[in-house]
Amino acid sequence: MKGKLTKRTVDAVRPSDTTAFVWDIELRGFGLRTSPGGKKAYVVQYRAENGRQRRQTLGAATVLTPDQARDLARSALHEVTIGGDPAATRRALRSAPTVGKLLDAYLTDHAEMHCSPKTVAENRRLIEKRIRPILGNYKVEALDRQDIARFHLAQKDAPVSANHCIIILSKAFNLAEEWGWRKLNTNPCSKVRKFAEAPRERFLSPAEVQRLGKALAEAGASGLPWLVDEAAAKAKHLAKPENRFTKIDPDALEVIQLLLLSGSRLSEITELEWDHVDFDAGTLALPRQKGKARRPHVVSTAALAVLARRARVEGSPWVFPRARDATRSISIYVVENAWDRLRTAAGLIDCRLHDLRHTTGTWAARTGANAFQIRDVLRHSGVAMTARYANRDNDPLRDITETVGDALSSALAGKSAAVVALDERRRKGRG
DSSP states (O other): OOOOOOOOHHHHHOOOOSOOEEEEEESSEEEEEEEEOOOEEEEEEEETSSOEEEEEEEEEETSSOHHHHHHHHHHHHHHTTTTOOOHHHHHHHHHHHHHHHHHHHHIIIIIIHHOOOHHHHHHHHHHHIIHHHHHHHSHHHHHHHHHEEEHHTTTTTSSSHHHHHHHHHHHHHHHHHHSSOOOOOOOOOTTTTOOOOOOOOOOOOOHHHHHHHHHHHHHHHOOOOOOOOOTTTTTGGGGOOOGEEOOOHHHHHHHHHHHHHHHHHHHHHOOOBBEETTTTHHHHHHHHTSSSOEEEEOOOHHHHHHHTOOOOOOOBBBBBSSSOOSBBBBOHHHHHHHHHHHHHTTTTTOOOOHHHHHHHHHHHHHHHOOOOHHHHHHHOOOOOOGGGOOOOOOOHHHHHHHHHHHHHHHHTTTOOOOOOHHHHHHHHHOO
16 A cells, blocks of 8 residues: 555554555655554665665654654665665664673683682672663663763762773773674773772881781780770670680781781782792792782791791691681681781771781882882782793892891881891891
8 A cells, every 4th residue: 555654644544454554655665564453653665785675663653753754764765775774783783792791701701711719709799789780781882981981970989999890891892892792992981081099008117017016926825805895884794804815816817927028918828838838949939910820939038937837737738727627728707807806906907908018018118129129029010021031030039028027027026127228238248
């Protein structure tokens, strides 16, 4: 059936037993489809460049006027004349991967293969809590910079997490370009300005290290005092003041000492094996960079002395095995609980375990070591690719680690903790 599609024509069409079409005589290929149930929709029909006939729905007749639908049909037919295929384009967009699918692929095909388990867990937490609920249903190809900027701004209550989300998304969209899910050089995260973050610069002063040393000694001997509110009603029912002490796990205390003396990360020490320790060379096998494979790294004599005092547990590879299951290493939660008690006793409430690593780096700087040497002491990233083939000279690093180890050990013991500059230490050694 043919005729000029007007509002009167459309309203006059009645449903039949089969789907019926009314084709417009003014614009070839433009028509009205009526289902047996009475639903009416405007369509455009054309033959694509490959010879296949296509029919695309433009919209319901209850939503579009005939003139509006005719304009849409005219635009679609114009696209066909220049080699396009509007129906195929729409179908491809509908089946295109979503951001949710991209994030799944990012985790399985990238993060789990190249990142540490801790990083994967944190990235997954941010994806599920912050990214997926807002952006998960967007099409990868359709997301633009304004969408990302709005998402980032909406997370301003947690600026650090918001910035981390942008880092995750940026990497995911880089992968999308590599996988052909998006055009090259169209990453929507580019030029999205991150929130300013206040860098954490907490490290321990000599006086604070002395207080920590005193707390460590007390924790391993008599134990740390209970925190009791004497004014509380139940205080009178507690043990006598001289008996209100709790000893801390000695393994956890030694882990904490090693964190300070070696500048290591917590998991690097809790997962330390005896095969990683070389007393003759004065090294521990530690990750060259965060999450990477271990390799020998110079540590101070003070750090090695802590290890030398430990007895090996038969059948266990761990330097710090669990008390009830020597096949597993000490739990980080045991160490963190010990640290909570320890820092309270030492008056270091605002100090985290990781700040011990900051302390090592800061004290290394006081020896006169340059930034490159401190980078190697702490095993930070940024090493040139050729560094893996270079035979690094351990003598400068040994000087630094010995100087830092001596100073920190003295402070822990309550002695003067003056840091001797490298040049002065070498002169004394030659003398």
